[in-house]
Amino acid sequence: MTEQLVLQVGGMTCTGCEARVGKVLGRLDGVRSATADHQAGEVRVLFDSAQTSAQCIGTAITRAGYQIVPREAS
Template identity: 40%
Template sequence: MAESIELTVTGMKCGGCESNVKTKLGAIDGVHAVTASSKEKKVGVDYDAAKTDLAAIKAAIAEAGFTVE
């Protein structure tokens, strides 16, 4: 089942940070698309809820060095 979420993420300051988040999330099985905006402090994720969940997405963002609010 396809899901879409938008999370507030702090700590991103530049395009490199956005790229890092996109790479980490893109490596998760079931994630179809990722958008990240350091200016708006937002990360959007389209994913298959049968393959991954919000906890895995939040963990990958934390692993990238950023905080989900």
């Protein structure tokens, strides 16, 4: 099933960072699309939950050198 994940990501300072995050996520199995916006500090990912998980996506972002900003409880 395709799911959408929106993450707040810290450490992206330019369009190069957006490209880097997009590329790293694009390499993961099950990721359909990944769009990063450094100004908003936001990453949107469409992924197949049978092939990958929010956990794996978060790990890939962290390994690329960026930080996942915890969401405030709503």
